[in-house]
Amino acid sequence: xxxxxxxxxxxxxxxxxxxxxxxxxxxxxxxxxxxxxxxxxxxxxxxxxxxxxxxxxxxxxxxxxxxxxxxxxxxxxxxxxxxxxxxxxxxxxxxxxxxxxx
Numbered sequence: 001x002x003x004x005x006x007x008x009x010x011x012x013x014x015x016x017x018x019x020x021x022x023x024x025x026x027x028x029x030x031x032x033x034x035x036x037x038x039x040x041x042x043x044x045x046x047x048x049x050x051x052x053x054x055x056x057x058x059x060x061x062x063x064x065x066x067x068x069x070x071x072x073x074x075x076x077x078x079x080x081x082x083x084x085x086x087x088x089x090x091x092x093x094x095x096x097x098x099x100x101x102x
Contacts (some may be wrong), residue, residue, distance in 0.1 A: 006031040006047050013053070017046050020053040020065075027070040028055065028063075037063045 007013075015040060021044055025086035031038055033055075052075065054064040062073040066084045074088040075081075076095035081088050089096045 005049050006045050008043050010044075010046050012048070013046050017051075017053050021046075024053060024055065024065055024070070027065055027068065031070050034063050034070060037061050037072050 010018070010021075024044065037055075038057050038059050038061060042055055043057070044053065045051060045056050046053050052064065054062050056062055062075070063070055064073045064084075065071075071084050073082065073084060074095070076080070076098055077096045079095060081095040081097060
């Protein structure tokens with residue numbers, strides 16, 4: 001069987017990941033989803049390699065806790081840069097670094 005990196009199967013979430021999921025869901029309840037995160041088929045997910053617990057949707061967008069704030073987490077498909085808005089601001093689907101080079 002192939003090594004699957006991400007999972008939505010809560011039985012694969014350990015105690016740490018379940019605690020992070022609770023914080024994530026409470027943040028969603030109290031703050032709502034980030035403005036640029038579509039509210040369609042929202043699913044919790046766990047990346048077993050990175051240890052990240054996050055929300056994703058049918059458009060493969062990602063929302064994670066940045067401290068106590070629920071924020072979008074971005075990925076540049078051009079160079080692989082990823083992060084929250086302060087480190088990976090996307091412009092036309094490229095991070096600001098790639099956009100400046102073009």
